[in-house]
Amino acid sequence: MNILILGSGGREHALAWATLQNPKCDKLIVAPGNAGIAQIAECAALDINDGAAVAEFSSENAIDLVIVGPEAPLAAGVSDRLREAGLAVFGPSAAAARLEASKSFTKEICDAAKAPTASYGHFTDAEAAKAHVRAEGAPIVVKADGLAAGKGVIIAETVAEAEAAIDDMFGGSFGEAGAEVVIEEFMTGEEASFFVLVDGETCLPIGTAQDHKRVGEGDTGPNTGGMGAYSPAPIMDDSVTQKALDEIVRPTMAEMAARGMPYSGVLYVGLMIENGQPRLVEYNVRFGDPECQVLMLRLGAQALDLMQACAEGRLDQAQVTWADDHAMTVVLAAEGYPGSYEKGSAIKELDGLPEDSFNMVFHAGTAAKDGQVVAVGGRVLNATARGSTLQEARDRAYALVDGVDWPQGFCRRDIGWRAL
Numbered sequence: 496m497n498i499l500i501l502g503s504g505g506r507e508h509a510l511a512w513a514t515l516q517n518p519k520c521d522k523l524i525v526a527p528g529n530a531g532i533a534q535i536a537e538c539a540a541l542d543i544n545d546g547a548a549v550a551e552f553s554s555e556n557a558i559d560l561v562i563v564g565p566e567a568p569l570a571a572g573v574s575d576r577l578r579e580a581g582l583a584v585f586g587p588s589a590a591a592a593r594l595e596a597s598k599s600f601t602k603e604i605c606d607a608a609k610a611p612t613a614s615y616g617h618f619t620d621a622e623a624a625k626a627h628v629r630a631e632g633a634p635i636v637v638k639a640d641g642l643a644a645g646k647g648v649i650i651a652e653t654v655a656e657a658e659a660a661i662d663d664m665f666g667g668s669f670g671e672a673g674a675e676v677v678i679e680e681f682m683t684g685e686e687a688s689f690f691v692l693v694d695g696e697t698c699l700p701i702g703t704a705q706d707h708k709r710v711g712e713g714d715t716g717p718n719t720g721g722m723g724a725y726s727p728a729p730i731m732d733d734s735v736t737q738k739a740l741d742e743i744v745r746p747t748m749a750e751m752a753a754r755g756m757p758y759s760g761v762l763y764v765g766l767m768i769e770n771g772q773p774r775l776v777e778y779n780v781r782f783g784d785p786e787c788q789v790l791m792l793r794l795g796a797q798a799l800d801l802m803q804a805c806a807e808g809r810l811d812q813a814q815v816t817w818a819d820d821h822a823m824t825v826v827l828a829a830e831g832y833p834g835s836y837e838k839g840s841a842i843k844e845l846d847g848l849p850e851d852s853f854n855m856v857f858h859a860g861t862a863a864k865d866g867q868v869v870a871v872g873g874r875v876l877n878a879t880a881r882g883s884t885l886q887e888a889r890d891r892a893y894a895l896v897d898g899v900d901w902p903q904g905f906c907r908r909d910i911g912w913r914a915l
């Protein structure tokens with residue numbers, strides 16, 4: 496089987512690694528890839544948001560399955576173009592990808608499906624939004640409706656802060672994404688992520704994780720794309736998982752199908768859990784990054800079988816084999832991230848690190864230059880390890896971190912603190 500993976504982050508390195516564990520994979524191409532991916536697969540320069548170009552490349556290379564990593568190509572309709580060309584695709588249509596691309600759309604689907612989530616108001620003008628905030632009081636959550644690269648959510652501690660955020664969003668600081676605003680009740684509890692494969696009909700849970708979004712230890716400081724993650728999430732016990740499936744995932748997926756936009760791909764379900772009751776925070780229409788890294792290390796070769804079954808609408812016959820194990824990933828980022836950072840510093844000693852089914856350093860923002868690996872992004876490496884306990888996974892992950900020679904990088908030393 497010939498496989499094409501779209502993307503260039505740690506998530507796509509992990510997807511590529513898991514795909515190569517499976518003997519079914521004859522040829523793997525990743526577009527555009529990164530320096531770590533280039534060590535295990537062929538990388539191709541391709542505009543991954545251009546559906547026609549991806550479809551043409553796929554037919555030229557006799558691709559049997561396209562796995563779409565990030566949200567941008569999904570929102571741009573790349574899956575639709577590939578399906579029109581008769582290709583098997585792991586990733587939802589642009590219509591279904593609105594579950595991530597539009598917060599008001601998701602709230603409307605949740606209402607129709609009676610899925611537990613924060614109460615909300617949806618506004619297209621600042622004065623009405625501010626009146627709503629004054630009536631509700633703080634804390635309150637102000638969200639730009641569209642895709643804002645994870646930066647469109649303001650948790651306002653005071654009414655004045657909420658009003659300032661509303662002015663900001665309608666004032667254009669989030670571009671098109673801020674032309675509409677959703678204002679939500681502030682939910683308390685513990686957050687976890689739940690990953691479910693959906694093929695339009697069947698919903699198959701494949702794992703849980705928790706990530707650390709803040710840059711600083713003790714979960715402080717500005718938000719990032721994620722500084723580390725672990726799987727499974729202890730708070731997602733059988734009862735919470737079942738409720739999340741029965742009350743949130745299945746009803747919303749049925750609503751999507753009933754509206755003529757069945758969901759196909761991985762659904763990333765962001766939950767807030769309080770007193771054993773999950774409520775939806777958000778849907779994403781792709782794997783989380785870095786959550787994917789811990790999921791792939793735990794799933795290994797079966798990940799490809801599952802993604803293929805999902806793409807071919809055969810999830811009712813698929814099964815996940817669970818090992819009773821734990822995984823952790825620690826993100827190494829460039830000094831300064833999530834603010835401005837330097838590019839081009841050399842990363843050394845990567846070759847001497849173990850690479851097996853228990854230890855993997857997945858690359859994110861790396862490139863090869865003059866025979867060296869150099870940092871070219873904010874989040875640069877993911878030291879990822881598996882063990883029979885979370886403590887063992889943690890110790891292995893930090894041993895990988897300590898083996899990397901990269902003075903211009905940093906990481907959090909407390910990934911997993913809540914669970915440990």
Ligand code: AMP
Pocket residue numbers: 613636645648650679680681682683686765776777
């Ligand atoms: P989102 O982009 O919707 O995932 O929001 C980013 C983060 O903001 C979430 O992971 C939560 O930590 C937080 N958040 C979003 N909505 C709420 C809410 N209604 N109540 C409390 N926290 C929230």
Ligand code: GLY
Pocket residue numbers: 706720721779782783784785786
């Ligand atoms: N780690 C959060 C995300 O991928 O959205």
